[in-house]
Amino acid sequence: MTDVSKHESIAAAGAVYYLFGATGDLARRKLFPALFSLYKEGKLAEDFAVVGLARRPRTNDQFRADVKESINEFCRYKQGDDETWTKFAEHFVYMSLDINNLDGFQELNNLTEELDAKFDIPGNRLFYLALAPELFGPVSLNLRDGGLLESKGWNRLVIEKPFGYDLQSARNLNEQLSHVFKEEEIFRIDHYLGKEMVQNIEVLRFANAFFEPLWNNSHIANVQITLSETVGVEERGGYYDKSGALRDMVQNHMLQMLAMIAMEPPSRLHPEDIRDEKVKVLRSLRPYSAAEEIDKHVIRGQYVEGTAKGKPLTGYRQEDSVNPNSATETYFAARVFVDNFRWAGVPFYIRTGKRLPVKTTEVVIEFKNVPNNVLFARRNELAPNLLVIRVNPMEGIYIKFNAKKPGVDNVIQPVSMEFCQSCQIGLNTPEAYELLIYDAARGESTYFTRWDEVSQAWSFVDRIAEAWRDGSSSLQFYPAGSWGPERTDQLLAEDGFHWWPVNGQDEDNVIWISGGPK
Structure with a gap:
């Protein structure tokens, strides 16, 4: 475990954060406010991008307005001055995605390359799946087949509970994920x-x-x-x-x-x-x-x-x-x-x-x-x-x-x-x-x-x-x-x-x- 006193103000390595389920309640109440707090405390530097992903259509401006509203309502830090908000918001983009459509993931990979170049991101990828557990496996396979795991940086998968509904379903789910990600790349959240x-x-x-x-x-x-x-x-x-x-x-x-x-x-x-x-x-x-x-x-x-x-x-x-x-x-x-x-x-x-x-x-x-x-x-x-x-x-x-x-x-x-x-x-x-x-x-x-x-x-x-x-x-x-x-x-x-x-x-x-x- 890293000594907290040594990393309190150290920014995490630059990465693209993919938020699957970006129009959902978890993203609005917890994820967007968390990212803004990290940014305010210097734990997110300027070499990051957040891609909101969901089925419903949204423009980048609409997505950023949703993020701003969630921060004003739920974040322990308020939006603050316009300059800070503008710098933070420009890192957020939105893409409508059908998670069963492989072509969409290939398009997402192209968008990612543009974000890497724009924000000088070293190819690191963090995939946050705020989705139903039965979708974890199909999304993981499409991430692989869509070329999103082929960058020169690290790949990490963050998934929410419930991880299955009994032991057998959890085993099946874990087997699906293990075809794409190594155990050390899978981060199963229990927010407690x-x-x-x-x-x-x-x-x-x-x-x-x-x-x-x-x-x-x-x-x-x-x-x-x-x-x-x-x-x-x-x-x-x-x-x-x-x-x-x-x-x-x-x-x-x-x-x-x-x-x-x-x-x-x-x-x-x-x-x-x-x-x-x-x-x-x-x-x-x-x-x-x-x-x-x-x-x-x-x-x-x-x-x-x-x-x-x-x-x-x-x-x-x-x-x-x-x-x-x-x-x-x-x-x-x-x-x-x-x-x-x-x-x-x-x-x-x-x-x-x-x-x-x-x-x-x-x-x-x-x-x-x-x-x-x-x-x-x-x-x-x-x-x-x-x-x-x-x-x-x-x-x-x-x-x-x-x-x-x-x-x-x-x-x-x-x-x-x-x-x-x-x-x-x-x-x-x-x-x-x-x-x-x-x-x-x-x-x-x-x-x-x-x-x-x-x-x-x-x-x-x-x-x-x-x-x-x-x-x-x-x-x-x-x-x-x-x-x-x-x-x-x-x-x-x-x-x-x-x-x-x-x-x-x-x-x-x-x-x-x-x-x-x-």
């Missing part, structure tokens, strides 16, 4: 790996001497990972009804965060060494061996009508484009075990869902408590120590410990300290897509998923999906605006634990170490 606090997990663990020695089953009682959303499926009902929380969130985001928490220290800060350790975690996940075991450890839920802040909310089956008899899960919770020497016996509780009370992504590490009936524990009910990693929307690290209550003898209360990154530098931290596009342009693959990571994750979730298809697990319902099915609390209570409050709901006694009070 681009979030600042997810990337901070490595530093927190491996750069602090008082964490890593305690990072094991001798000192940690359980780990809780929450990824909650307040929204329903909105306009994605048609897609979501075929996917569900298991495929949409667990196979990628949840298991990636679990792997970051549970991985062993890599031998070097090298992308392959880091990803090797993540794969070892995924291989160590205890597989559910029978449907009864899945029913014991896994909860699938679906929201029904409810309320949030006095506002009525519709049920999932009443959402647009959703089957009125759908059994698709909008909520997933599970007790997961990593069967290796470090983590044997420690439960990892993961939960994700839609129409929950708050939007947050947090990891809570609960440490084992001090022995009962010894010293202060005789007279006080001591709370366990917690380390909380706040990923989104607030970013920071929160530590909870026990201290004497001021002015009172032998009374102990929980207090907290927090590094609030959002408070310290505001909400202007780099977006995940900025970091990931920048990394892809530099060939830095640490925070992209390798094929064996993808396949191991699918192997784990396919067992669950298969049991659900057989009808072996019941679908539980929860009111929209609640924290999910009641069974979710019982899952932890069976082990003597409970879900810890998230999103700052448990901050009565906070000592701020940076950033000041909220």
Whole structure:
């Protein structure tokens, strides 16, 4: 991994960026703003070009107007002065392309040669496929047959999730791509790996001497990972009804965060060494061996009508484009075990869902408590120590410990300290897509998923999906605006634990170490 302090203002190598799906929502909300932020920070020099590609007709001026509108609405940097915008916008061109028409790709190759000459680009190509997965293979073949991979520079393919919908489809997709691109040229995006606090997990663990020695089953009682959303499926009902929380969130985001928490220290800060350790975690996940075991450890839920802040909310089956008899899960919770020497016996509780009370992504590490009936524990009910990693929307690290209550003898209360990154530098931290596009342009693959990571994750979730298809697990319902099915609390209570409050709901006694009070 490259030292961040050395490349913060270093521009990535010049390249042509091809954005397939350039008229789509992802490009508008994330990709265009990310490119402008990189340009503002000097991480994109003048030797680049962006080619927007989609079926609908657009002139260059119309395309640039779309880019400008997206930046003004979604970018953390606003357009600014006209000179900066004009210089940036002239690097953007648009081409209407039928991805099944090889002649169109040959025409694209001719356009690319013109852009290379105009902006002095050294033949580097970055292909960003913001498309449906079934189109990855055909587009890759046409890139090859259209001559776009024959330049003197490097070629890199960036693809979005979902990477297949089960292990077999993922294998088929990977085989198609491997006919055209080498594994080291394929950058599979999981945008959660681009979030600042997810990337901070490595530093927190491996750069602090008082964490890593305690990072094991001798000192940690359980780990809780929450990824909650307040929204329903909105306009994605048609897609979501075929996917569900298991495929949409667990196979990628949840298991990636679990792997970051549970991985062993890599031998070097090298992308392959880091990803090797993540794969070892995924291989160590205890597989559910029978449907009864899945029913014991896994909860699938679906929201029904409810309320949030006095506002009525519709049920999932009443959402647009959703089957009125759908059994698709909008909520997933599970007790997961990593069967290796470090983590044997420690439960990892993961939960994700839609129409929950708050939007947050947090990891809570609960440490084992001090022995009962010894010293202060005789007279006080001591709370366990917690380390909380706040990923989104607030970013920071929160530590909870026990201290004497001021002015009172032998009374102990929980207090907290927090590094609030959002408070310290505001909400202007780099977006995940900025970091990931920048990394892809530099060939830095640490925070992209390798094929064996993808396949191991699918192997784990396919067992669950298969049991659900057989009808072996019941679908539980929860009111929209609640924290999910009641069974979710019982899952932890069976082990003597409970879900810890998230999103700052448990901050009565906070000592701020940076950033000041909220």
